[in-house]
Amino acid sequence: MTKNFLFYLLISVGLLSACHRQPEKYSTWSVYGGSKDNIHYSAAHQIDTDNVGQLRPAWEYHTGDADSNSQIQVNSIIVDGILYGVSPRLKIFALDAATGKLKWSFDPARPDGGVIQKMALNVCRGIAYYRGSAEDQRLFYSAGSSLYCIDALTGCPVPSFGENGMIDLHDDLGRDVKDLYVAGTTPGIIYKDLLIVGDRVAEEAAAAPGHIRAYDVHTGRLRWIFHTIPYPGEEGYSSWADTAAYKHLGGANAWSGFSLDEDKGVLFSPVGSASFDFYGGRRIGDDLFANCVIALDAATGRRIWHYQTVHHDVWDRDPPTPPIPVTVQKDGRTIAAVVQVTKSGLVFLLDRSTGQPLYPVVERPVPSVSELAGEKLSPTQPVPTVLPSFARRSLTEADLNTLVPDSSYQDIKKKLAGYHSNPFDPPSREGTVIFPGFDGGAEWGGPAYDPTTGLLYVNANEMPWILTMVNSAPPPAAAGGMNVGQAARALFTANCMTCHGPERQGGGNYPSLIGMKKKYTEDQFLTLVSSGRRMMPAFRQLSPAEKHALAAFILDNTPSEQRPFVNDNKTPEDPYFHLPYTSTGYNKFVTKEGYPAVMPPWGTLTAIDLNKAAIVWRDTLGDYPELKARGIHSGTENYGGPVVTAGGLLFIAATSDAKFRAFNKRTGQLLWETDLPAAGFATPSVYTVDGRQYVVIACGGGKLHKKSGDSYVAFALP
Numbered sequence: 089m090t091k092n093f094l095f096y097l098l099i100s101v102g103l104l105s106a107c108h109r110q111p112e113k114y115s116t117w118s119v120y121g122g123s124k125d126n127i128h129y130s131a132a133h134q135i136d137t138d139n140v141g142q143l144r145p146a147w148e149y150h151t152g153d154a155d156s157n158s159q160i161q162v163n164s165i166i167v168d169g170i171l172y173g174v175s176p177r178l179k180i181f182a183l184d185a186a187t188g189k190l191k192w193s194f195d196p197a198r199p200d201g202g203v204i205q206k207m208a209l210n211v212c213r214g215i216a217y218y219r220g221s222a223e224d225q226r227l228f229y230s231a232g233s234s235l236y237c238i239d240a241l242t243g244c245p246v247p248s249f250g251e252n253g254m255i256d257l258h259d260d261l262g263r264d265v266k267d268l269y270v271a272g273t274t275p276g277i278i279y280k281d282l283l284i285v286g287d288r289v290a291e292e293a294a295a296a297p298g299h300i301r302a303y304d305v306h307t308g309r310l311r312w313i314f315h316t317i318p319y320p321g322e323e324g325y326s327s328w329a330d331t332a333a334y335k336h337l338g339g340a341n342a343w344s345g346f347s348l349d350e351d352k353g354v355l356f357s358p359v360g361s362a363s364f365d366f367y368g369g370r371r372i373g374d375d376l377f378a379n380c381v382i383a384l385d386a387a388t389g390r391r392i393w394h395y396q397t398v399h400h401d402v403w404d405r406d407p408p409t410p411p412i413p414v415t416v417q418k419d420g421r422t423i424a425a426v427v428q429v430t431k432s433g434l435v436f437l438l439d440r441s442t443g444q445p446l447y448p449v450v451e452r453p454v455p456s457v458s459e460l461a462g463e464k465l466s467p468t469q470p471v472p473t474v475l476p477s478f479a480r481r482s483l484t485e486a487d488l489n490t491l492v493p494d495s496s497y498q499d500i501k502k503k504l505a506g507y508h509s510n511p512f513d514p515p516s517r518e519g520t521v522i523f524p525g526f527d528g529g530a531e532w533g534g535p536a537y538d539p540t541t542g543l544l545y546v547n548a549n550e551m552p553w554i555l556t557m558v559n560s561a562p563p564p565a566a567a568g569g570m571n572v573g574q575a576a577r578a579l580f581t582a583n584c585m586t587c588h589g590p591e592r593q594g595g596g597n598y599p600s601l602i603g604m605k606k607k608y609t610e611d612q613f614l615t616l617v618s619s620g621r622r623m624m625p626a627f628r629q630l631s632p633a634e635k636h637a638l639a640a641f642i643l644d645n646t647p648s649e650q651r652p653f654v655n656d657n658k659t660p661e662d663p664y665f666h667l668p669y670t671s672t673g674y675n676k677f678v679t680k681e682g683y684p685a686v687m688p689p690w691g692t693l694t695a696i697d698l699n700k701a702a703i704v705w706r707d708t709l710g711d712y713p714e715l716k717a718r719g720i721h722s723g724t725e726n727y728g729g730p731v732v733t734a735g736g737l738l739f740i741a742a743t744s745d746a747k748f749r750a751f752n753k754r755t756g757q758l759l760w761e762t763d764l765p766a767a768g769f770a771t772p773s774v775y776t777v778d779g780r781q782y783v784v785i786a787c788g789g790g791k792l793h794k795k796s797g798d799s800y801v802a803f804a805l806p
């Protein structure tokens with residue numbers, strides 16, 4: 089064979105496989121995130137950089153069930169001209185994707201629809217679709233802890249799956265967690281006839297383990313489980329100093345979704361922090377596989393490799409997005425890799441078959457002494473040194489917000505001086521700055537990746553938060569002789585304060601609990617605490633007497649507070665659930681006026697060339713109208729990811745100003761923006777029906793104190 093012949097052979101094979109794969113793979117949006125590699129890329133190019141300015145709403149669908157602070161975080165899927173979405177109250181529905189006309193909807197709260205209580209509203213980010221044949225098409229989605237299998241053609245539960253079309257995610261976790269919080273938020277992913285799922289669990293000490301599970305799509309039977317908190321004899325077991333940890337500790341959950349290398353049958357999963365987030369005295373060690381990127385054999389759940397991005401996490405720095413498969417050019421080689429973006433604004437690029445970093449990552453020495461008794465911090469933490477970070481990572485006096493009146497500036501300056509503010513400073517009583525904050529850096533929206541250019545797009549928040557630790561009260565059972573009021577206060581400190589604050593004043597995304605008497609009857613309160621609602625976990629582990637005590641306290645029924653507290657025959661509390669410290673809540677570090685204490689930008693959009701390990705462009709994302717009027721382009725906190733298209737565009741909503749925008753994907757130039765009926769805290773989907781390209785976004789609002797919405801809006805060219 090001549091050299092030339094070989095050359096042509098290679099070229100044509102290359103072209104053939106390129107043509108064979110790409111358009112097929114990225115021309116539909118039948119999977120959460122666009123495709124199983126979850127890269128938010130669409131090969132559609134009818135809408136392009138020239139005509140994007142002409143985009144108009146093609147249809148708007150109202151779910152009709154929003155309430156005062158409901159949300160929709162859903163990335164819709166579209167199959168054969170039908171769009172599947174989920175409403176604020178977790179109804180799943182099917183629309184004609186060209187007209188927005190309703191075909192069917194299923195309400196998990198209706199009497200014949202299953203067990204979910206009306207108040208047990210969780211967040212649902214999407215749906216997994218499975219096609220066995222033209223007649224056998226299934227949708228899998230979660231409403232709280234109930235995972236449903238719905239017939240895609242009729243909207244009815246499939247009776248042969250689980251129990252009448254439903255399985256309870258509390259089951260199959262290897263220990264009894266029926267009283268703990270477990271809920272599906274991000275949809276699972278389909279591999280052959282398996283549905284692979286992760287879940288959300290509590291971040292407090294009383295938490296279920298976040299094991300990754302694969303279910304048979306036909307029967308709902310468990311086919312494999314991967315222990316994210318390893319059992320004796322399993323890899324990673326010795327990274328927990330306490331040999332009984334696996335029986336009691338929770339968290340280490342895959343809450344932000346997966347990606348799949350379908351050809352090789354490899355699942356990539358992010359694994360979250362171990363619970364309790366902020367005190368690790370009961371989980372000494374590196375805590376594998378918490379805070380890891382992990383590659384599993386999708387058919388068996390066998391671990392192939394893992395890479396830990398934070399050792400012994402005490403800051404809730406879990407990987408907030410799925411790691412995604414990418415192909416990079418480096419040193420003249422083409423390398424299959426996966427990329428993980430983090431809440432801290434870091435980018436980890438790992439070899440897809442070994443998990444080894446492609447660019448240097450140093451183990452940087454970090455503060456290793458905690459003032460919290462029993463804590464044992466990791467002496468080092470991994471930090472990439474070549475790949476650029478996409479967010480500011482430390483807050484100094486020079487970074488403070490000077491756009492506010494001087495008295496307000498002096499106030500944040502004084503506060504900052506009293507906080508611990510270096511990256512990786514441990515949780516403290518004085519307050520530790522978490523920057524970027526608990527919601528990133530990157531968040532669950534996830535990045536977009538363009539396989540034709542090698543550019544990675546990530547939107548980020550730059551909001552500082554303050555983490556403050558306090559001693560916990562002893563558990564009421566242990567302290568005899570309490571009256572109801574004292575017991576309630578102890579229960580509140582142990583269970584509720586991390587979110588609702590020491591004075592019940594709320595903060596961040598958590599509401600104040602002042603004045604609840606006007607809002608809830610005792611019965612309604614008890615239901616709410618037992619079943620949870622959206623970001624509020626369920627407290628099934630509390631006994632009736634404990635819940636009544638809390639009700640007396642929070643609904644301000646003072647007379648009953650004097651009665652002696654008698655706990656009913658409650659199963660004894662797992663001692664691992666009681667820790668010596670707790671935190672005072674998720675508090676943003678803001679000025680008196682409510683602006684972030686740091687100078688803008690507060691929201692950003694960054695394009696990173698993975699082949700060059702360099703930032704190509706960065707934009708400020710979003711506006712505060714009153715600052716914009718003063719000529720200040722500040723950016724806003726943002727939730728929901730971008731989508732990149734072959735038409736040269738990057739679509740993103742996500743900001744609190746309720747805009748939907750399209751940027752030139754190569755330059756970052758803003759080409760189009762429009763107002764949405766409510767903020768689109770979700771990732772858009774791009775699809776084509778009968779030759780017409782649409783881009784659809786869920787407009788649910790409800791975060792960042794923005795009004796809630798109930799609509800899905802699709803845009804197309806006129």
Ligand code: HEC
Pocket residue numbers: 157158580583584585586587588597598599600601604607613616617621622623624625627638642
């Ligand atoms: C992980 C954070 C978290 C914890 C812990 C938590 N909550 Fe909540 N709570 C929330 C969130 C978020 C909401 C708002 C839910 C929604 O979207 O409707 C909420 C709402 C509430 C409400 C309704 C507020 C309103 O204005 O309608 C009550 C009452 C409440 N929580 C009580 C409690 C009690 C009692 C505890 C402890 C047993 C507790 N919460 C623990 C996050 C939390």
